Amino acid sequence: MRDKSSDERATFNQQIHERERQMDELAKYKHNMENILANLETENYKWFSRMQEINESDSAEVSIQRNQDEVNGKYQYIRKLLGDSDELNRECSQATNELEETRLQLQKERDELPWE
Secondary structure: OOOHHHHHHHHHHHHHHHHHHHHHHHHHHHHHHHHHHHHHHHHHHHHHHHHHHHHHOOOOOHHHHHHHHHHHHHHHHHHHHHHHHHHHHHHHHHHHHHHHHHHHHHHHHHHOOOOO
């Protein structure tokens, strides 16, 4: 016959495992986000270089001006996304810390259960 502490310990183990799974998912999400942002930063550099080439061009054609406006718009949009990524990183870190604190509290409560 199983004792009450054993059942509680099993419940705590399940809860701890769930927190660890959530932390793993969050870490994967953060890693994917960092890869996407690195790619965006590379693209932004390319757009910036292209914008400089257009600026250095002596031609004042309307199509070049439109092209420059498009490049500038994309550059500004990507800069905003990169700026917003700081907030996402903070939120991700905060969620990870909260999950870790909960996991540690569950482990502490589980470890305090008597062995019968």
